[in-house]
Amino acid sequence: MHNNLQKFQDYLLKEKNYSVHTALAYGKDLEFFQQFLDGNFDKTALEEVSYTLVRSWIVFMVDAGVSNSSVNRKMSSLKSFYKFLLKTKQIEVSPLSKHKALKTPKKVQIPFSEDELDNVLTHVVYKEGFDGVRDKLVIEMFYSTGIRRSELIGLQLKNVDLSGGQIKVLGKRQKERIVPLLPLMIDQLKLYLDERKVLKSIVDADFLFLLSNGNKLNETFVYRLINDYFSNVSEKVKRSPHMLRHTFATHMLNHGADLNSIKELLGHSSLASTQVYTHSSLTELKNVYQSAHPRNQK
Structure with a gap:
């Protein structure tokens, strides 16, 4: 995982032109997911994850009071990682291919007059x-x-x-x-x-x-x-x-x-x-x- 995580962050920085801040944030999200897997599913590697395990993490976060928008941001990190694994031919199907984002309330921002x-x-x-x-x-x-x-x-x-x-x-x-x-x-x-x-x-x-x-x-x-x-x-x-x-x-x-x-x-x-x-x-x-x-x- 750590080797792939480093390659993924290099890919975000060099090919996708993401900022260092964003690449680090994506990496942290993946590390949190890995920690969840290690604690609950006998150290399943990220490369071998099914959507059922992703769904378990979502439920765990929602139960812990994590906001829907924060959960969606973490899912965005996961989606990008699995797209990278697809691109590098390490997996054939993304576990998030059919994932739908959680609903978040739309904030209407009132501009200055x-x-x-x-x-x-x-x-x-x-x-x-x-x-x-x-x-x-x-x-x-x-x-x-x-x-x-x-x-x-x-x-x-x-x-x-x-x-x-x-x-x-x-x-x-x-x-x-x-x-x-x-x-x-x-x-x-x-x-x-x-x-x-x-x-x-x-x-x-x-x-x-x-x-x-x-x-x-x-x-x-x-x-x-x-x-x-x-x-x-x-x-x-x-x-x-x-x-x-x-x-x-x-x-x-x-x-x-x-x-x-x-x-x-x-x-x-x-x-x-x-x-x-x-x-x-x-x-x-x-x-x-x-x-x-x-x-x-x-």
Whole structure:
């Protein structure tokens, strides 16, 4: 098993371009399953597992209070592992070939309103100097481009093209995409870059966004930044960078952008991922429908 686990993780990293974090998480899930097998089924090897044994693990986890979404994530790890064993011809049929994911409640995420965004970008008082200029630019960047938190943190100076009005973003699985910048973003970037030049020391010089000590941003800092500023203008419980990505997509839809364009801007590999944002646009869609359909004009 350990030999196959190492090969599987190498496959995820090198062939599937998964992050180290994801490959390790998949490995942990497989180790947990192996421990369950060792404790209950006389050390059955993962390569010899039947769906009955997988089902026993699912029942064990559910009884232990593991959430359906966590169980589904572990099953996703198993599915990938058995696909790898099929690909390398170590098994002929995956024990999960007919597995169906457990049902999970759909969480409807309420995006920020346009008024809330207007308030945070025009009425909130920002700190003086570098910190304030950076904070506002971070919020503007999330809302104007829809990029992920990890993409914003990893954005490099060389990939910001002010004259072309665009940025090159490195997304999931090392996929690059070009995202256009609004004219007001270009002005704010110039202002930020001027402030950035006068920092006393710059440690992570390649990165666009820095802390005042010259290091690049980290995930906790970015989360707190968004949460703190939006707590001034919003009562919503969820005030995260991802909520700004969600808001970007929803507001674009509300103003007539088509799903395919939003898919490209967000860096989604399939339209199904983008369609999650249509739910919060249903109210707007109904209003457009009522006012635009010929049968309602009579």
